[in-house]
Amino acid sequence: MTSGVVDTTLIADATLKPDKAQSTKAFLAKYRTHLPEYALREFCAGPLGYYKWLHNKFVETRSFSRTLAALGKLARAQPNRVATSLEAVARSTSKLSKDFASLPKLDNGVSLDEFQAEYHRQAASNLVQLAWRKRRRLTDSVSHELDCFIDRGPKLERSLLTIDSRCDRKAKCAAAEQLVARRDRLEKVLAANKSITPQRPEHQRRHKALRALVRGSQWDNQLCRSLGDAVFSVLAEPATVVLTTNRRDHEPLAAALGLTVDEP
């Protein structure tokens, strides 16, 4: 069986998107899979964090319409957060329409706007808790563990969800050390990342982080997150396949190391 290194997007599909969970698991079953722990760091900072944020926005506003308005204001500054949140709301809305006939009548004094906010808040909360429990169990193993990784699960504090999951700024960044130990591969991925056109902000941030590692310059643990997709190719052993839902972004980096990419 071929080995596959699993990226963050598949963990998100398998845990946060009920309609994609089955097909994602079937796809993963074709490979002997391992998940670099870095993917879990990315997952918490990205999709899982966005669901948490959406949950808290519903708590704060207690209003469906005001939550959508808040998303609208972030569309330019934080497109990924907004896209993920809207996808979540779309799924939850389609579930609401299916459940609608069997729902109890609204209490007097509860507006439809409040009711929807509460419905979607609950859905987001359930998904975050479930995703947290499942995220390490979707692959045959979790690899490349990070000693610097603080990974504390979701907690409800005064109705708001918190997740403390990050690269500990006081520790040595283990992801950085893992990449520096593969210097040849790191240099190839640095060059490949630079030649991607057009260069989006994430490519530029990644360039800065990769270059700091190659040059051995001062490393700020905040740079850890900018490494992104590069981590998966650099850590993949030869003849491993990079598994993702995002072939387009991974392919140029993987190809520089002679790796192939597969997506569901």
Ligand SMILES: [Zn+2]
């Ligand atoms: Zn780190």
